Amino acid sequence: MKEIWVEKYRPKTLDEVVGQDEIVERLKAYAKEANLPHLLFAGPAGTGKTTSAMALARDMFGENWRQNYYELNSSDERGIETVRTKVKEIARLAPFGGTSFKIIFLDEADNLTADAQAAMRRTMETYSKTSRFILSANYSSRLIEPIQSRTAVFRFRPLKPEAIREYVSRIAKAEKLKITDEGMEALVYVAEGDMRRAVNSLQVAASLGPAIDADVLYKVASTIRPEEVKKLIEKALEGEFLRAREVLDRLLIEYGLSGEDIVRQLHRSVFDLNVPDESKVRLLDRIGETDFRLTEGSSERIQIEALLAHFALIGQDLSKK
C-alpha cells in the first residue's frame, strides 16, 4: 500500500532508531525494567523524539502498546483548559492489561502557556502512579523549572550525515531506488540533520522519476519549502510596503497561517538576510516584541504590518549606502 514514507518507515522498535545511540541505550534499559520516570525529550524537529517515544512504548508494552500510549499535541491547544480537561482525563484512566502505568506523550510541550505548565506539574504528580509523561520540546529552557526538575532530560541532537545515509539507504533498498553519490550528499545537505525532511525530500524526488541525483533533490528542496514568507521579506526590504501587505493578507487569509506562525518564520529567516548584523539585531528585537504582543492578543495584521514597515526602513538605509 502506498503511503507517506515518514509514516511507513518510521522505526517501530528502539533497535531501529538511528543516530541517537546513547539515548536509545538508556531507553532500552527502561523498557527492560518496565519502569520509567517522567521524561523530557528536547531537541530540534526531525531528530526522533516522537519516534523514540512510540518505539519505547512498543518495546515496553508489546503488541497492545497502543492501549497504553496516548499522544497529545500542545502547540494546537496550549491553554490551561487543555491540561485541566483532556490531559487530566487521560491521566486518571487506569492502564490496560495489567501494566502498572501508561505513557502520555505530550508533543511540543514548550508551547504550553506558563499557566498550563503549572497545571501540568500537579497533574504529573497526582497521577504518576497510573501515568508517566514524556514531554517533547524544541527548547527545554522554555519549560518552567519545576517541570524540568521532575523529568529526566534527554537531548536529541541534529542527526549526523552517517545516520541519515544509513536510514535513507534502507528506504532506497526497500523502494528499489537508485540514489547517486552526489544525490546522497545533496540529500544530507538539504536535510540539515532533520530526518523527516530527508525522507520527505526523497519521496518527492522519487515521485518525479526513478533516478535520484543532486539536481532533482535541489529542485525538490526549493519547491517543498514555503517561499511566501521569503517573498514577504523581499518586498518589504525593497520598500514595497503595499506589495508586502498583499502577501501578508494572502498568508493570513488563503494559507490560513496564524500571525504567530508567520512571525516564527520571519524570525527563522533573519540570519539568512543580506543585511548588516546591526540591522539583524534591530529586526530581532522588533520581531520579539511583535511575537510578545501577539501572545497578548493583539491584532496579527496590524502588528505584522508594523514589523514590515521596519523591514522597509532597514531596506531603505541599505539602498542609500
Place this chain on the structure above:
Amino acid sequence: MTARPILGAGMNWAERHRPKDLDDIVANPTAVAELRKWAAAWQRGRPDKKAVILQGLPGIGKTSAALALAKEMGWSVVEMNASDSRNAEAIRKVATRGAVLQTFSDSGEFLRADQGGRKLIVLDEADNVFGREDRGGIGAIVETIQTSGQPIVLIANDYYGLTRRSSSLKRLSKTIKFQPIHDDAMKNILRTIATEEGVEAASEVLDVIVERSSGDLRSAINDLESLAIGKDTVRGTGTKALGYRDRERTIFPAIEEILRSGDARRAKDAATGLDESPEDLILWVDQNLGHEFGRPDDLARGYDALSRADVFLGRARRRQSFGLWSYAKELMSSGVASARKGRGRGGQLEFPYYLIQMARSRAQRGARTSLATKLARHLHVSRTLVLDELLPTIRMLFQGDEELRVNLTATLGLEDAEVALLMEEPESSHAVKHLLEKAALVAGSRATESKEGSLPAFDEDESDAA
C-alpha cells in the same frame, strides 16, 4: 423562575424567531433525533437516563430544542436559569413542584402529574451553578435526577465545567452535543428572518454577519436586527459590508484629518467626534495608512503608533476595562498624525477590505484547518507544522501518485473541500469526485477486512488519544 414572554410583537428578533417545533431546528439534526429518542423512552416508562445534558456553544439552539421538545410531547415546562438562585433549597423546590404539584397546561387544561401529565424540568446554564453562591446546587441536581419521576434537561456551554464537579451527574445523564451552526445554514436562516421581517438584506452583509458570529445564531440574529432597525433594506453598498456606506460619509473626513492634517490636536478631535468604536476606527486607519504615508520612516513611525494603539485595544478587551480605549484612540489619531514628516501621497481613501476577505474565505480556512488536523494526527506532528512546513510536500505527493492519493483519502477520511485543497482543483471538479468515489470503495473493503481482524494495529487511528 422565568416566565416565557408572550410570543409576538415587541420581542427582539432572536426571541420572536425562536424555533417552535423540533422540525424547525434544522441545523442540528443528529442532536434533535437523539433528543426525540430519549423523550420516546419516557412514553414507555422510565428510561435508564432520566436526565440529558445538552452541551454546546451559546446561541446554537439548545434551549429552543428543550422547549420545542416539551411542546411536541405535550409536557409542561418548569424552567430555571442562572438568574435564579440555585442553591440546594431552590432546586429542590422546583423539582418537587415539577414532580408533584398539579398545574394547568398551556391550553388551560387541568393536568395532574400523577395522571400522566409530565413536566420537563429545564435547568438552563447548568454549568453556572457555582459552589459558593449556589450552595449544594450540584448535589441537589443529582438528587433530583435520582428521585424525580420527571424528565430533566440540563443545558451547559461548558460540559467539563459541569461534569468535573460531579461524576455521578455525568453517570446519570445522557449527553447530547449541539454543533455550531454551519455558515450556509445560518445564512439561509438569516435570509428567511429578514424576509419575514420585511427587510431586504444584501448577501454580502449576511456573509459578514455570519463570519462575525462564529456559529452563534442568536448573536447573528441580533446583529441583523441591529443593522435593520428603522430600515427596510440592509445593503452591502458600494463598499459591501455591514451598512458601512452611511459611515463613509462621516468616517472619511476623519481619516483625512488623521492622515493628512499633520496636527495631533485636529486628529484627536476628529477621532473623538466620530461615533465609532476604536476597534472599528483602527481598521480604517490601517487600510489607508499604507497608501498615504510614502516615506519609509514615516510609515515605520506611523505603524509604531498604530500598533501601540492596537496593544491598548487588546488590553482593554482582555481586562474588560474600556477606559483604556481613550489611549488607543489617541495613539491611532494623534500618534499617527504626528508620525508623518514627509509628504502624503493623497488619492482616494479606501474601505477596509480585509474584513470582507476574511469573511469570504472562512469556509476555505475551515477546510484547511480540518485537513491540517487530520494530517497532523496521521503524521504525529502539530497542525502548525503541517501548515507551516509539510503541506507543500504532501500536496506534491498527493498530486503525483494516484494510489497514494486514494489510500490517504480513505485512511484519513478526507472530505471534498479537503481533497480540493490538496489537489488544487475546485470542489465540484470531476477529479475531486472521482477520487472520493475511489476512496469510498477502498474504505468499504477495508471495513470488511477489519471485521476479520486483519487490519494492522499500526494503521489504526489513535483518535482516542485526541
